[in-house]
Amino acid sequence: xxxxxxxxxxxxxxxxxxxxxxxxxxxxxxxxxxxxxxxxxxxxxxxxxxxxxxxxxxxxxxxxxxxxxxxxxxxxxxxxxxxxxxxxxxxxxxxxxxxxxxxxxxxxxxxxxxxxxxxxxxxxxxxxxxxxxxxxxxxxxxxxxxxxxxxxxxxxxxxxxxxxxxxxxxxxxxxxxxxxxxxxxxxxxxxxxxxxxxxxxxxxxxxxxxxxxxxxxxxxxxxxxxxxxxxxxxxxxxxxxxxxxxxxxxxxxxxxxxxxxxxxxxxxxxxxxxxxxxxxxxxxxxxxxxxxxxxxxxxxxxxxxxxxxxxxxxxxxxxxxxxxxxxxxxxxxxxxxxxxxxxxxxxxxxxxxxxxxxxxxxxxxxxxxxxxxxxxxxxxxxxxxxxxxxxxxxxxxxxxxxxxxxxxxxxxxxxxxxxxxxxx
Numbered sequence: 001x002x003x004x005x006x007x008x009x010x011x012x013x014x015x016x017x018x019x020x021x022x023x024x025x026x027x028x029x030x031x032x033x034x035x036x037x038x039x040x041x042x043x044x045x046x047x048x049x050x051x052x053x054x055x056x057x058x059x060x061x062x063x064x065x066x067x068x069x070x071x072x073x074x075x076x077x078x079x080x081x082x083x084x085x086x087x088x089x090x091x092x093x094x095x096x097x098x099x100x101x102x103x104x105x106x107x108x109x110x111x112x113x114x115x116x117x118x119x120x121x122x123x124x125x126x127x128x129x130x131x132x133x134x135x136x137x138x139x140x141x142x143x144x145x146x147x148x149x150x151x152x153x154x155x156x157x158x159x160x161x162x163x164x165x166x167x168x169x170x171x172x173x174x175x176x177x178x179x180x181x182x183x184x185x186x187x188x189x190x191x192x193x194x195x196x197x198x199x200x201x202x203x204x205x206x207x208x209x210x211x212x213x214x215x216x217x218x219x220x221x222x223x224x225x226x227x228x229x230x231x232x233x234x235x236x237x238x239x240x241x242x243x244x245x246x247x248x249x250x251x252x253x254x255x256x257x258x259x260x261x262x263x264x265x266x267x268x269x270x271x272x273x274x275x276x277x278x279x280x281x282x283x284x285x286x287x288x289x290x291x292x293x294x295x296x297x298x299x300x301x302x303x304x305x306x307x308x309x310x311x312x313x314x315x316x317x318x319x320x321x322x323x324x325x326x327x328x329x330x331x332x333x334x335x336x337x338x339x340x341x342x343x344x345x346x347x348x349x350x351x352x353x354x355x356x357x358x359x360x361x362x363x364x365x366x367x368x369x370x371x372x373x374x375x376x377x378x379x380x381x382x383x384x385x386x387x388x389x390x391x392x393x394x395x396x397x398x399x400x401x402x403x404x405x406x407x408x409x410x411x412x413x414x415x416x417x418x419x420x421x422x423x424x
Contacts, residue, residue, distance in 0.1 A: 001039055001353055002196075002322050003101040003108065010062070010096050011055040014085040014386035019043075019056060019377065021355060025393045027372035027400050030345050032353050034103050036131070040375055042344045042356040044365060046408065047379030048417035052387025053359040056379060057324050060357075061198035063098040066115075068193050069176055076169045082117035087385045095121055104188055111175070111189060119170045125189075127151065136185070139166050139174055154183030198324035199312055208304075211311035212274065215240055224310045231336055233303050236290070237277035276303075301331040313340060320352030329362040337362060338370060345370075366405035373398060378415035 001021075008016040023031050023038040031038045047053040062081070065071065071081050085091040099112030108128040114121040125136040136152040139145045145166045147159040155178045158167045168177055178186035199207045215221045215238070228235050274295040282288045293299060295307065309325075316323040329337045337360075343349050344356045366376070374393035381387055392398055392413060407413060 001034055001103040001320075002355055002357075003037065003039065003103065005060055005063075005101075006097070006099040006112070007056075007059040007063075008097050009084045009091045009094055010059045010098075011083050012050075012052040012085065012381065012385065012387040013055055013059065013389075014088060014091055014384075016097070017056065017059075017387065017389040019060075019389060020391070021357075022374075023372075024374040024391065025372060025400065027374065030372055030375060032347075034353070035106055035108070037103075037108075039103075039353075040355070040372070041350060041353075042341060042358075042371075043375050043377055044371060045357070045359040045377045045379060046361070046363075046366075047359075047415045048381075051379040051381050051415060052389070053379040054326050055387060056377075056389060057198060057326050057357065057359055059098065060100075060196070060324055063100060064193045064196045064198075066098075067111075067173065067175065068190060069173075073171060076171060078171060079117045080115050080120070080171055082115065084116075085386065095119075102192060104192055109189065109192075113173060120173060123174050125152070125175070125185075127185075137166070137174060139168075141170065152185065154178045154181060154186060157181070195319065195321040196324075197312065197316070197321060198326070199309070200326050207312055208308040210315075211308050212240065214311040214315065215274075220311070220314070223314055224307075227310050227314060228307055231306050231339065233300075233306065234278055235276045235303070235307075236279055238295075238307070239275045239277065241273050241275055274307075302333065302336070305331045306336060309340070313343065316354045316356070317343060317350055318352065320354050322355045322357070325356070325358040327360065328358040329360045329365075334362055334364040337365065341365070341370065363405045363408060366408055368401050368404060371404075373400060376404065378413055380415045 003022060004018065004020045006016055006018050007013055021040045021043060023040060030041050032041060045053045045056060066081065072078075073080060082096065084094060084096055095114050095116040097112065097114045099110065101108065101110045103109075106129070110126040110128075110133070111124070113123040119141060120139075121141045123139040126133045127136055128134070134151055135146065135148060137145075137147045137155050144164040145159070146164070147155045147166065149156050155166075155174065158174070158177060160167055166174055168174055175186050175189060179190050211224070215224065221238075225238055228238065276293045276295055276299060278291045278293060279287050280289045280291045295304060312323060315321065328340070341356065344354060365371070374391055376392040377389060378392065379387050379389050392404070395413065398407075408416070
């Protein structure tokens with residue numbers, strides 16, 4: 001469960017930006033309690049094109065990928081990914097900082113680091129079990145470091161008490177080393193980051209494979225079909241068809257004959273297609289049979305996207321994960337988008353405290369009956385191209401039943417494009 005995220009000097013974000021899933025208004029609904037905290041079930045991010053709303057989500061995803069070492073930093077000479085704010089001489093060659101606060105069961109953790117392309121300058125982990133934060137470890141490339149000998153025993157073996165330094169390569173995260181030594185806390189933290197996923201709503205090809213994989217589970221397949229049926233897009237069933245590849249197709253593959261033979265022997269030389277089943281009617285409106293459509297060829301972009309997103313959304317709800325979506329509304333009708341959001345707001349469906357964070361341009365969603373004020377976030381660039389991030393709850397004069405959409409379009413909250421005059 002995500003509590004708070006901070007980032008600075010990343011892409012268009014120059015100064016420290018803070019994003020929170022804590023309730024900060026007295027509005028009702030759309031939250032769940034954890035210990036003495038109330039956390040939001042969803043948050044929505046608005047802003048003009050190139051204002052930085054996607055960069056906020058990318059910063060979250062970037063931190064997750066680095067913690068899980070998706071970039072494969074193995075050798076001491078490997079470069080860390082680094083994408084600083086490049087529109088200022090103050091920051092273009094400086095480090096970036098990321099920090100995240102989250103719950104694992106009833107324990108609240110605060111973890112963060114500061115890096116550039118070569119060095120992890122600092123890294124820290126704190127744990128709060130009963131309302132008081134304890135330092136588990138703190139690492140600094142120039143100052144003294146610390147590892148808690150009682151509360152973080154898994155990392156104490158790597159701590160040189162005499163020099164007050166942690167024994168680790170300068171381009172490595174300490175959390176990796178503790179996990180590799182089978183550390184219980186570090187393993188739990190990496191497990192949490194595995195529940196922290198981002199998808200691009202503009203490119204459903206990036207997650208269609210996940211949905212197809214989940215379709216192999218008959219129980220989950222039925223859940224996908226049930227969700228797709230609620231969208232009123234005329235699909236009665238969805239099937240996966242496997243066919244042996246033709247000789248011509250196999251011969252056209254850019255592989256050696258030996259490799260093709262190996263794939264064929266393993267049963268991998270098959271083409272897989274997704275087919276949707278639609279009912280067929282006679283002149284009296286009676287069902288007389290079914291018609292098979294090939295999903296990729298015959299269905300609309302919106303239908304393909306809704307289907308592709310169904311598995312990530314259902315998986316998130318089922319396991320209490322956190323799902324970040326950039327451009328959730330792309331190719332979807334506003335009512336369909338609302339339908340997906342309400343799955344997270346429904347306590348009977350979202351029993352595992354899953355959270356949804358997404359960026360959009362769809363102002364139809366700016367309704368007080370759908371979102372609380374503290375669920376609505378806005379991004380705006382200043383005159384120097386740097387992103388500012390703020391919540392609607394930070395405005396003192398916004399009532400909870402206000403027409404958010406109207407006021408936003410009129411520019412009351414900022415975060416809209418200011419257009420110049422064009423003439424030939």
